[in-house]
Each structure stands twice: as structure tokens, then as C-alpha cells.
Amino acid sequence: xxxxxxxxxxxxxxxxxxxxxxxxxxxxxxxxxxxxxxxxxxxxxxxxxxxxxxxxxxxxxxxxxxxxxxxxxxxxxxxxxxxxxxxxxxxxxxxxxxxxxxxxxxxxxxxxxxxxxxxxxxxxxxxxxxxxxxxxxxxxxxxxxxxxxxxxxxxxxxxxxxxxxxxxxxxxxxxxxxxxxxxxxxxxxxxxxxxxxxxxxxxxxxxxxxxxxxxxxxxxxxxxxxxxxxxxxxxxxxxxxxxxxxxxxxxxxxx
Numbered sequence: 114x115x116x117x118x119x120x121x122x123x124x125x126x127x128x129x130x131x132x133x134x135x136x137x138x139x140x141x142x143x144x145x146x147x148x149x150x151x152x153x154x155x156x157x158x159x160x161x162x163x164x165x166x167x168x169x170x171x172x173x174x175x176x177x178x179x180x181x182x183x184x185x186x187x188x189x190x191x192x193x194x195x196x197x198x199x200x201x202x203x204x205x206x207x208x209x210x211x212x213x214x215x216x217x218x219x220x221x222x223x224x225x226x227x228x229x230x231x232x233x234x235x236x237x238x239x240x241x242x243x244x245x246x247x248x249x250x251x252x253x254x255x256x257x258x259x260x261x262x263x264x265x266x267x268x269x270x271x272x273x274x275x276x277x278x279x280x281x282x283x284x285x286x287x288x289x290x291x292x293x294x295x296x297x298x299x300x301x302x303x304x305x306x307x308x309x310x311x312x313x314x315x316x317x318x319x320x321x322x323x324x325x326x327x328x329x330x331x332x333x334x335x336x337x338x339x340x341x342x343x344x345x346x347x348x349x350x351x352x353x354x355x356x357x358x359x360x361x362x363x364x365x366x367x368x
Contacts, residue, residue, distance in 0.1 A: 119150045126158045139163025142262055144204070147171060149179075149192040156194070156201050165204035167260055168193045168252070170222040171214045172238075176231035191242035195226070195252070206257030207249070212326060223249050223285070224293040246286050246293075276305035280314070 122145060129138055144165035145151070149172065151159075159166065172179060172192055179192065191197065198205045207226065211217035221232065226249040229238030244252070258268030266275050280300035283292060300317070301309040310318030324332040 119152050119155060122148070122151055122155050126155060126162070129162050129164075130158070133162055142260065144260055146210070147193065148198075151194065151198075153197070156197060156203070160201045160203050165206070165259060166193070166198050167206045167208060167257070168195060168198075169208055169210040169214045170225040171210070173221060173225040173231050174215060176235050176237040177233055179237075180235070190237075190239040192237070194242070195244060196242050204256065204259040205252055206260045207252035208257055216329070219253060220294050220296050223253060224290070226252065227293060228290050250285060276302060278302050282312070 125145075129143070132138055139162055141163075142165070143163075144167055145159065146167050147169060148166045151166070195205060207222055209215050209217055209219060209222050215221065223246075225231075225238075226244045227246055229240070229243045230236055255264070255268035258264045258266075261267070266273070267277065268274070270278060279298040279302070282297045282299050283295065285293065285296060288296070297311070298309060299311045300307065300314040307314075307317045308319065309321070310316065
């Protein structure tokens with residue numbers, strides 16, 4: 114999230130526009146990642162060129178740093194501007210950018226899109242710019258299928274789509290907002306085959322592959338600790354951050 118991020122988008126779009134004169138780039142399914150600081154002008158240019166934007170919940174972890182760098186007054190009101198992107202007709206998918214922006218854990222991303230808060234509790238996204246639970250889930254599923262060119266086979270529970278689904282421990286639509294982060298899959302089906310089972314579905318679970326990456330906290334704790342506060346007794350290593358504050362790292366628990 115650099116001050117010149119949209120300038121980079123601007124330069125790239127200029128290149129795409131030149132290519133588009135001779136080659137129909139709107140058929141390529143190209144897109145930008147993150148796009149926290151994309152301007153209205155460049156949103157319109159992306160739409161005109163048939164591009165999309167894949168968003169991740171980097172602001173859930175870096176919102177305080179963003180405020181410190183750019184100022185609190187409106188600095189994080191709609192970063193990234195998901196509703197503006199959707200209103201412009203852009204394909205928008207959501208994900209975690211696993212092990213780079215965050216862990217693979219999808220529920221923190223869904224929670225962030227719905228509540229507009231950082232994991233530290235700081236409100237970042239204005240209420241008018243937050244997504245409903247249904248829309249947030251749609252960005253993670255149907256929205257993201259566009260980016261892999263698989264909208265015809267993935268993203269919805271409908272005839273002709275791949276039998277990929279999860280049975281959840283709690284109802285995403287009705288739980289308290291902060292409980293979204295505590296949701297887990299108790300049954301995961303991929304291509305019609307059970308690949309994970311827990312609780313009443315534990316007997317259906319096949320032998321699981323080795324944890325990847327090897328350093329994941331799942332290997333040490335047997336799962337992603339979603340409880341608030343965390344009952345796990347573990348320590349974080351203090352790290353001096355670029356903004357001058359002391360952060361802690363180690364397990365990725367986010368608490």
C-alpha cells in the first residue's frame with residue numbers, strides 16, 4: 114500500500130489501452146490485486162478494458178498502519194472500494210492471499226468485509242461500504258471463480274457445477290458478526306468426495322496430507338484457533354515494525 118500505488122495502476126492501464134487498440138484484451142480475464150487506493154477514474158478504465166479486481170483483507174491486518182501513514186480522516190473509509198468496484202460492473206473476487214497477506218483462513222476475510230474492522234478492533238470501512246454476509250460470501254465463491262476462468266463450473270451450488278461444498282459449524286447468515294471468525298468446516302466435499310470431516314462427520318474424514326506450509330500453526334495446535342480470547346498458551350515474538358511500533362509475531366492467531 115504505497116502512496117504511488119494508483120500511479121502504478123495508471124501506468125499499467127496506459128499500456129493495456131495501447132495493446133487494446135490491436136488486441137481485444139477484454140477477453141483475457143486480466144485483473145489487479147488489492148487496489149486499496151485505486152481512483153474512480155481508474156475504476157472506470159478497468160471496467161472499459163474488461164478487467165477485474167481481486168481483493169484481500171490486508172486492511173484487517175494493516176489498517177492501523179494505513180491510518181498512521183495516510184491520516185485517519187477518511188483514509189480507510191472504503192479501502193479497497195469494493196462497492197464502487199461492483200457498481201462499476203467489475204468482476205470482484207475476495208481471498209486471503211494465503212501466507213503473504215494473511216493465512217489461508219477465509220473467515221477472517223469474510224468477517225472483515227462484513228464488520229469493516231481490523232483484527233485489532235479499529236473500525237476502518239464505513240458502514241455504507243461494508244458488504245452484507247451474502248455479498249461477502251459471493252465475492253469469495255462466485256466472484257473468485259471468474260478470476261480462474263471457471264465461472265461455468267465453480268462458485269455456486271447449482272446443476273452442472275462441481276460438487277465442491279462445505280458444511281459449517283455455525284450459520285454465517287445469523288451468527289453474531291464477531292462470531293464469523295469462529296466458523297469452521299465440519300465437512301468439506303471436493304469434486305463429490307469427502308476430503309475433511311470433524312465432529313459428527315469425523316468418521317468420514319480420510320487421512321489428511323501433511324500440513325503445508327510446514328511452519329503453519331495448524332501443525333502445532335491441530336487447527337486454526339478462532340476463539341476470543343485465545344485459550345492457547347503461547348508466546349509471540351516482539352518485532353520492531355517499519356512504522357516505529359512494536360508488533361508481535363509467531364503463530365498468526367491475530368489476537
